[in-house]
Amino acid sequence: MENWDLIIVGAGAAGLTAGIYGVRSGLKTLIIEEKMAGGRAADAPVIENYPGFERISGSELMQKMVAQCRGLGVVINEFENAVALDLKSEEKVVKTNKGIYRTKAVIIASGTSYRELGVPGEKEFRGRGVSYCGVCDGPLFKGKRVMVVGGGNAAVITALYLAELVSEVKIVHRRNAFRAEEALVKALMGKNNIEVLWNTELKEIKGEKLVNKAVLADVQTGEIRELSIDGVFVQVGETPNSQIAKEASVEVDEHGYIKVDVRQRTNIPGVYAAGDVTNHPVKQVGTAVGQGITAALEAYGFIRRPYYYGQ
Amino acid sequence: MENWDLIIVGAGAAGLTAGIYGVRSGLKTLIIEEKMAGGRAADAPVIENYPGFERISGSELMQKMVAQCRGLGVVINEFENAVALDLKSEEKVVKTNKGIYRTKAVIIASGTSYRELGVPGEKEFRGRGVSYCGVCDGPLFKGKRVMVVGGGNAAVITALYLAELVSEVKIVHRRNAFRAEEALVKALMGKNNIEVLWNTELKEIKGEKLVNKAVLADVQTGEIRELSIDGVFVQVGETPNSQIAKEASVEVDEHGYIKVDVRQRTNIPGVYAAGDVTNHPVKQVGTAVGQGITAALEAYGFIRRPYYYGQ
Numbered sequence: 001m002e003n004w005d006l007i008i009v010g011a012g013a014a015g016l017t018a019g020i021y022g023v024r025s026g027l028k029t030l031i032i033e034e035k036m037a038g039g040r041a042a043d044a045p046v047i048e049n050y051p052g053f054e055r056i057s058g059s060e061l062m063q064k065m066v067a068q069c070r071g072l073g074v075v076i077n078e079f080e081n082a083v084a085l086d087l088k089s090e091e092k093v094v095k096t097n098k099g100i101y102r103t104k105a106v107i108i109a110s111g112t113s114y115r116e117l118g119v120p121g122e123k124e125f126r127g128r129g130v131s132y133c134g135v136c137d138g139p140l141f142k143g144k145r146v147m148v149v150g151g152g153n154a155a156v157i158t159a160l161y162l163a164e165l166v167s168e169v170k171i172v173h174r175r176n177a178f179r180a181e182e183a184l185v186k187a188l189m190g191k192n193n194i195e196v197l198w199n200t201e202l203k204e205i206k207g208e209k210l211v212n213k214a215v216l217a218d219v220q221t222g223e224i225r226e227l228s229i230d231g232v233f234v235q236v237g238e239t240p241n242s243q244i245a246k247e248a249s250v251e252v253d254e255h256g257y258i259k260v261d262v263r264q265r266t267n268i269p270g271v272y273a274a275g276d277v278t279n280h281p282v283k284q285v286g287t288a289v290g291q292g293i294t295a296a297l298e299a300y301g302f303i304r305r306p307y308y309y310g311q
Numbered sequence: 312m313e314n315w316d317l318i319i320v321g322a323g324a325a326g327l328t329a330g331i332y333g334v335r336s337g338l339k340t341l342i343i344e345e346k347m348a349g350g351r352a353a354d355a356p357v358i359e360n361y362p363g364f365e366r367i368s369g370s371e372l373m374q375k376m377v378a379q380c381r382g383l384g385v386v387i388n389e390f391e392n393a394v395a396l397d398l399k400s401e402e403k404v405v406k407t408n409k410g411i412y413r414t415k416a417v418i419i420a421s422g423t424s425y426r427e428l429g430v431p432g433e434k435e436f437r438g439r440g441v442s443y444c445g446v447c448d449g450p451l452f453k454g455k456r457v458m459v460v461g462g463g464n465a466a467v468i469t470a471l472y473l474a475e476l477v478s479e480v481k482i483v484h485r486r487n488a489f490r491a492e493e494a495l496v497k498a499l500m501g502k503n504n505i506e507v508l509w510n511t512e513l514k515e516i517k518g519e520k521l522v523n524k525a526v527l528a529d530v531q532t533g534e535i536r537e538l539s540i541d542g543v544f545v546q547v548g549e550t551p552n553s554q555i556a557k558e559a560s561v562e563v564d565e566h567g568y569i570k571v572d573v574r575q576r577t578n579i580p581g582v583y584a585a586g587d588v589t590n591h592p593v594k595q596v597g598t599a600v601g602q603g604i605t606a607a608l609e610a611y612g613f614i615r616r617p618y619y620y621g622q
Binding site for chain 2: 013016017020021023024025026048049050051052053054061064065067068071072175177179181182183184262263280281282284286287288289290291292293294297306307308
């Protein structure tokens with residue numbers, strides 16, 4: 001069984017930042033990441049609000065963070081899935097699909113997964129017209145007609161990105177206003193191949209081999225109509241990846257987000273959480289970074305007990 | 312009297328980030344900065360732990376943030392000093408040495424000032440051998456003997472920076488261990504022109520026109536000795552720039568740091584604080600960024616009351 005000072009679950013902005021601070025504090029630090037390092041931010045076509053970069057693609061920004069982290073000596077195990085945590089004793093145990101690790105402290109930075117709509121056709125056509133990531137799958141829809149479902153920043157960013165690739169984009173939103181940065185909404189209004197269908201819900205996704213139709217309902221009148229479409233990009237929020245933490249008795253809120261205090265502590269000593277998986281109200285790269293720093297410095301204090309710890 | 316949606320006091324990492332998010336949310340945003348935009352981080356010779364940049368000088372990083380902020384349309388008034396806040400009414404008023412501004416929300420991101428030692432000679436020789444910023448004044452001491460007082464990250468970073476310029480550096484620290492990142496301490500140990508005087512206090516700074524001597528005391532034995540020295544760099548922490556906030560009834564803790572909750576709210580509605588001036592336990596560029604984001608989005612919610620505000 002390998003021994004570590006600090007194990008971080010998740011290599012997104014929060015986890016990578018915690019890694020940078022952990023290793024610079026002298027902690028032997030391992031990050032375990034289910035997919036490729038980079039996290040959800042790597043899926044963003046463009047990021048214009050991370051201080052220091054006027055405009056950078058999510059994947060480029062996250063590659064920089066990964067390189068910085070590895071360059072400092074953090075070990076990042078990609079494509080390894082943490083399946084269980086034992087946090088009861090002072091020495092904590094992280095079990096993955098590949099091994100078992102002992103550690104003095106754990107930071108949970110496992111982020112969120114794309115939330116599904118739960119409508120008929122969504123599961124059947126996933127990967128055959130239904131997508132949750134514009135950057136990943138947008139290029140497959142060149143010259144075609146796509147739909148983006150949602151009304152937050154992610155939906156608007158996805159629509160803007162797709163508008164450059166596809167022939168037309170319809171945004172389906174069940175409210176009559178976006179919950180998105182005004183700068184993004186303004187950019188949207190300047191695109192003549194994007195149309196917003198307000199007060200509209202997607203009820204079903206239809207097709208043969210591939211998606212070819214969306215069934216829509218007017219939220220106010222209940223009226224149903226069908227629209228010919230080649231792709232559906234679902235951008236309706238996230239659900240926290242907090243299952244294994246919850247099973248190990250880490251407290252979560254009513255939506256499953258891990259409860260943390262201002263020092264990123266959970267209810268279990270030596271266990272911290274940072275980034276989108278927490279109940280912090282803001283989910284941005286910059287806030288994940290701030291939380292990753294705080295979590296790592298707190299873990300350092302917990303492990304090494306320097307004279308100022310607890311002050 | 313000029314009208315604004317959001318006024319931010321201070322153009323350091325927290326204030327500039329709040330500006331980026333404020334203006335991108337559609338708020339008419341003004342930053343008032345006493346000195347040059349950039350804040351304390353701009354004084355850092357090198358920053359290696361801000362995610363996205365493996366190694367960058369503080370001034371270069373902060374110039375990027377300033378440019379990004381201005382590019383998005385934030386107005387930054389430099390060399391303007393906020394002297395009083397009136398936060399009692401819904402419309403808040405910020406009074407400076409140059410004008411009076413009305414605003415719907417205020418973010419206090421005024422940071423900290425260098426803490427003084429309070430020893431004889433310190434005030435008299437300020438600017439004549441006594442300095443609080445290695446990057447600002449280090450080049451004046453090329454080939455000379457300097458002393459750094461302190462034991463935290465700032466002291467170690469300053470010593471490392473000066474070691475490249477001067478002939479010898481003595482670090483005077485009243486404890487027997489640093490409160491600094493291990494990576495920094497390791498780098499220090501590799502320098503043969505840096506000597507650490509543990510358990511030692513600086514008692515007095517002497518000189519004629521310029522500094523030429525330091526009077527030191529052994530903390531354990533009380534023994535006093537004099538050391539010939541050309542410069543003294545004081546790096547013993549900060550005091551929060553919270554005076555005008557306090558005078559406007561913003562709550563501060565026992566050290567004068569502004570009390571904030573997890574959403575960066577102070578005790579006064581519509582008034583937020585972010586960065587080093589707050590009572591958040593961690594003072595890093597990355598944490599200031601995270602707090603600036605949260606404060607700006609909270610101010611946006613307070614001003615515009617979108618349907619999801621308060622959720």
